[in-house]
Amino acid sequence: MKLLSIDALDVAFGGHLVLEDIHLDLARGEIVTIVGPNGSGKTTLLKSIIGALTPRRGRIEKASGLVVGYVPQRLHLDATLPMTVSRLMRLPRRHSAHDIESALRRAGVTPQADSQINDLSGGQFQRVLLARALLSSPDLLILDEATQGLDQQGMADFYRQIERVRQELGCAVLMVSHELHVVMRTSDRVICLNRSICCAGTPEGVAASPAYRAMFGHDDDDGMALYRHHHTPTSLEPSP
Numbered sequence: 001m002k003l004l005s006i007d008a009l010d011v012a013f014g015g016h017l018v019l020e021d022i023h024l025d026l027a028r029g030e031i032v033t034i035v036g037p038n039g040s041g042k043t044t045l046l047k048s049i050i051g052a053l054t055p056r057r058g059r060i061e062k063a064s065g066l067v068v069g070y071v072p073q074r075l076h077l078d079a080t081l082p083m084t085v086s087r088l089m090r091l092p093r094r095h096s097a098h099d100i101e102s103a104l105r106r107a108g109v110t111p112q113a114d115s116q117i118n119d120l121s122g123g124q125f126q127r128v129l130l131a132r133a134l135l136s137s138p139d140l141l142i143l144d145e146a147t148q149g150l151d152q153q154g155m156a157d158f159y160r161q162i163e164r165v166r167q168e169l170g171c172a173v174l175m176v177s178h179e180l181h182v183v184m185r186t187s188d189r190v191i192c193l194n195r196s197i198c199c200a201g202t203p204e205g206v207a208a209s210p211a212y213r214a215m216f217g218h219d220d221d222d223g224m225a226l227y228r229h230h231h232t233p234t235s236l237e238p239s240p
């Protein structure tokens with residue numbers, strides 16, 4: 001069943017067309033990653049899906065009652081204002097202490113509810129944002145560069161957590177990432193965006209496509225080696 005169907009979508013800022021003729025379907029339970037250079041329209045596409053931007057043309061159809069959880073690219077918090085984990089989790093809606101605790105656990109982080117946000121590591125903070133998006137038990141989880149600022153290990157751990165969440169909730173995941181090597185291991189499908197969709201398909205198919213190679217060169221060779229290991233149980237498994 002389709003959760004989301006995007007048809008002939010154009011989005012413009014002023015007279016400047018940022019997304020052109022986007023067609024995209026999402027099914028329950030799949031992990032789809034959008035890759036593309038800076039300014040290629042990735043965030044604009046996610047914001048259009050959550051309804052924060054109005055398209056110039058085209059349609060975005062959502063399954064009836066679709067619940068979307070959104071982890072934004074950045075969350076600017078005033079470092080001088082005290083803010084506890086519990087308070088952040090209750091913005092903008094109140095949730096029970098039990099629900100907050102189970103969302104944090106599901107996101108793989110267990111800070112004390114009265115811990116200060118400013119005292120969390122980058123990885124813990126990203127997981128608190130993920131937990132916040134999980135509070136509504138989403139059918140579709142949307143993440144915009146959720147691993148920005150994390151080191152390689154933190155990133156790999158974070159994406160493993162996303163796979164666990166997908167398994168537990170059965171939700172679809174649509175995410176933007178610049179981490180090509182991790183994307184290749186985690187995603188069912190990759191969409192390569194540069195104002196319009198240049199290529200799309202399985203990670204291996206996209207990585208082999210001329211459009212993708214023209215955009216990203218061959219920097220992903222290590223990542224593809226890891227990816228192949230991942231899918232070839234007889235060869236060496238990638239190191240965690």
Ligand SMILES: Nc1ncnc2c1ncn2[C@@H]1O[C@H](COP(=O)(O)OP(=O)(O)OP(=O)(O)O)[C@@H](O)[C@H]1O
Nearest residue numbers: 013014018036037038039040041042043044045073
């Ligand atoms: N609110 C806005 N007003 C005007 N132009 C905008 C606005 N938001 C985005 N843009 C422009 O739209 C284009 C696409 O931006 P977008 O943030 O979607 O790209 P992106 O692929 O997510 O980039 P990055 O990888 O750097 O995050 C850019 O040229 C950007 O300057």
